[in-house]
Amino acid sequence: MGQANRRHHFVPDFLLKQWTGSDKKLAYFTWLPNGTLHTDRCSSRGVGFEEHLYSQANPSGTKDVSLERELFTALIDTPSAPVHVKLLNGKLGDLTSPEREAWSRFLVAQLVRVPSMIQYLCDVGSQMMLADIKDIEPPDEIKKQLGHLTLQQYLETDGAWLLGNASKRALEDIIKSAQLNRVFLDAHWAVHTVTGCNLDLVIGDRPLLLEGRMTNTFLFALPLSPKSIFLAANDAESIKNIAADRLRDVVCAFNKESAVVADKYVYATDGQQRRMVERYLRKPSGPDDQHIVAGLRSALRAARASL
Template identity: 25%
Template structure:
């Protein structure tokens, strides 16, 4: 029997979303299909945080088109799921393999959303469209009589999807960047519990960062469940300040960022925060890391570090 390759690519993995589900195995999903319009539906984790063919390789044969999802993203999420189980128990002193797996998962959240993939593809197309006299001169020197007249035509003839392929390859390298992975591994990790009021919300912008993540005042947060927030800081004093912040203020700040920066969806355990979500959904045009990196590519620079 032939196997159907996965075409629904989850940029928010189901292992994370399961924490927001109720006894029926579903959570509340808020989307904004039109400006000013909010659609609400109760759905299973399989029906949230995904886009069909998000990481598909354009032009590839059907049995190879989903290779990035099957071989890279699935493996990344499977390892992160093992780390997530321990983090839910408050165990932040993870074995090195799982610590690195969680750091890799955090880095993937910088790039793998529909917005992020779109930024990267557009930027790569801009980069490849720029004039590069040295490269064009080299092609002129090496081309033979039956070669296409220009390098642009040669690339288009060999692979009309070259820019998209290159963007996906760069994206995977950035998700597995050893320099930034080492930086994340060496930050102080802790989990903050927030029981006693409104739950934490989840969205396509569930990863929040501030003050230059790898600077002395930098930090990173991501909700592990409706009641638990993973935090990473450079300086222990900042970690103490985060833990000392009032519970309601902490949740309010976290949910405001998650909701106002959302683009694709917001997930919730119940409807108690529906008015807040409807009022603030996607209200911040917040610059993202992938947007900044994509701009560097579009401007002809090389993106190799996010710190």
């Protein structure tokens, strides 16, 4: 199986390559096990991925990579890339309805496609499905195949891959969710440029930032390039306030947030932001409680408790 099929990007290349320089590489920062902040340069295709992140298991033990190709590439990233170009070129107001819908799906996808959220959805999905089949009596034919195991015992052991597959297949329904997409489609959109600032924006391996709560007043932010950031808010004043701030303050605030909520990596044009990253990037031993994922975990936990 080719490397391209194994590498499943949760931060798409069309986004990351905006941070590459004349060497066609970007700078990245990450903590090493010995507590040292490691910095190096790499191509945009060489970061922001995890092998087989969206793959499903086959009975033979091989990996089915169709979900990455048919969902995240075909439905999410490919339609979003030209919208990203329009946003960079100051054509937000020229977006068609299909383009706004494509960008909305892209934003929703950023909520759930990161590795920590994929793992959580698989864990919670498996628990809920096991609870649903707890008292189900399978047909005699299935009983013969299970041998001495109950259906629940089988799915907890040898058949656990089936539950993982089902959870990953649910990703498409989540990303297409009308309720989640309405959050973005009904919001006020803007692209804020910081070309007059001598500091560049950074981007983390959890690139979508959230201030507030999706059920209340919120502001989403997504760095589009070192000099521009996409904003979506349900209160237009939030965007106006950002536009009124000093450019350097805006860049510093968003860069701090990108580092704080990142899982393992922060990406930049160069090493200029090293001190900031060293101060705010969570070490592997630190609690992972600052990202949207933490809020979604709580929401899913509450939803499960109400079932």
